[in-house]
Amino acid sequence: MKSIQQSALGLVLATGASAATVFSDTGLSTPLAIADHDALGIRRNLTVTGLTLGTAYDVTVSLDIEGRGYGGYVGDLYAYLAHQTPDGTYEMVVLLNRPGRSADLSHGYGDDGLNITLSDAAEYDIHTYQSITSADGNGVLSGTWQPDRRLANPDTVTDDTERATTTLDSIVNGDANGNWYCFVADMESGGTTQLNGWSVSFTELSAVPEPASTLALAGLLSSALLLRTRRNNNP
Numbered sequence: 251m252k253s254i255q256q257s258a259l260g261l262v263l264a265t266g267a268s269a270a271t272v273f274s275d276t277g278l279s280t281p282l283a284i285a286d287h288d289a290l291g292i293r294r295n296l297t298v299t300g301l302t303l304g305t306a307y308d309v310t311v312s313l314d315i316e317g318r319g320y321g322g323y324v325g326d327l328y329a330y331l332a333h334q335t336p337d338g339t340y341e342m343v344v345l346l347n348r349p350g351r352s353a354d355l356s357h358g359y360g361d362d363g364l365n366i367t368l369s370d371a372a373e374y375d376i377h378t379y380q381s382i383t384s385a386d387g388n389g390v391l392s393g394t395w396q397p398d399r400r401l402a403n404p405d406t407v408t409d410d411t412e413r414a415t416t417t418l419d420s421i422v423n424g425d426a427n428g429n430w431y432c433f434v435a436d437m438e439s440g441g442t443t444q445l446n447g448w449s450v451s452f453t454e455l456s457a458v459p460e461p462a463s464t465l466a467l468a469g470l471l472s473s474a475l476l477l478r479t480r481r482n483n484n485p
Contacts, residue, residue: 269453270310271300271301272450273450274296275296275432278445278447281446282294282444283443285442286442287439288435288436289435289437290435291434293433294431294448298429300427301452302426303424304425305426305454306419306422307454307455308369308370309450310367310368310450311367311448312368312448312451313345313367313448314447315327315364315444316363316443317363317389317443318441322442323360323440323443324349324350324361324385324391325438327346327348327349327435327443328435329432329435331418331431331450332433333428334429335424335427336425339423343414343421344400344414345368345376345397346397346434347401347402347407348437349398350378350409351404351409359379359380361385361391362388363443364385365446367395370397370417372396374395374396375395376397377409399413399416400414401414404437419455430450
């Protein structure tokens with residue numbers, strides 16, 4: 251491809267990356283204990299305002315959960331994120347469902363805590379993270395992971411459980427504003443865990459032109475640039 255055509259195509263494909271808008275649970279000023287072996291768990295909420303109606307967003311969630319005491323393990327945890335739009339529509343996606351729990355490991359992973367980001371765009375599933383990496387020297391998992399998305403009962407879920415199609419991005423449901431809820435529960439007896447903090451981030455997704463439209467626009471830009479070049483080269 252000629253350089254001038256490459257320039258034109260670059261103009262077509264270039265998109266301005268928008269900065270993420272972050273909403274944090276500022277009301278959680280001190281760590282909140284997650285009751286041991288209690289399916290009622292805890293639920294926190296954020297009110298999101300000021301985002302553009304009808305816009306698609308890339309949604310990510312940050313979770314900071316610390317294990318406290320023997321048995322306060324990552325494999326104990328069940329968590330979901332839910333969104334209620336201003337018109338009352340309610341959607342949810344499972345963030346954690348007993349990470350590591352499988353037919354061979356009924357209690358899940360024994361790491362002490364996690365400080366992670368969950369994103370649809372991540373490469374690996376949080377449920378099987380130990381097949382990819384290990385926690386740090388303090389037993390705390392970090393990194394960016396896909397949400398678990400397994401809707402099964404936490405007492406029976408395994409790595410083979412089918413994952414739901416609902417994603418973080420899809421629960422925006424046309425309007426990212428409204429109430430966002432984070433629920434966390436400890437599903438096994440033993441030590442306790444605590445929620446240190448959580449947040450939800452929104453990055454506007456730029457529309458990608460259809461291939462035919464892209465090529466057509468590239469052709470028009472190429473023609474315009476060529477015409478301008480010829481005029482500049484002629485006395």
